[in-house]
Amino acid sequence: MLRNAITLAELKADDIIQYTLKSDSTVAESITLSNGNPGGTDPDDSTSSSS
Numbered sequence: 001m002l003r004n005a006i007t008l009a010e011l012k013a014d015d016i017i018q019y020t021l022k023s024d025s026t027v028a029e030s031i032t033l034s035n036g037n038p039g040g041t042d043p044d045d046s047t048s049s050s051s
Helices: none
Strands: 016-021 028-034
């Protein structure tokens, strides 16, 4: 299982936090953090697609 700890100060205004709870519980089964950009890519990401 991949675990990365971050602080609240590292979150940005358009970050999206998604979580899945275990059945009948308040315990998180998974937590996913993504930026608010459409397509889920980082604006500093150097990957590009060619037409």
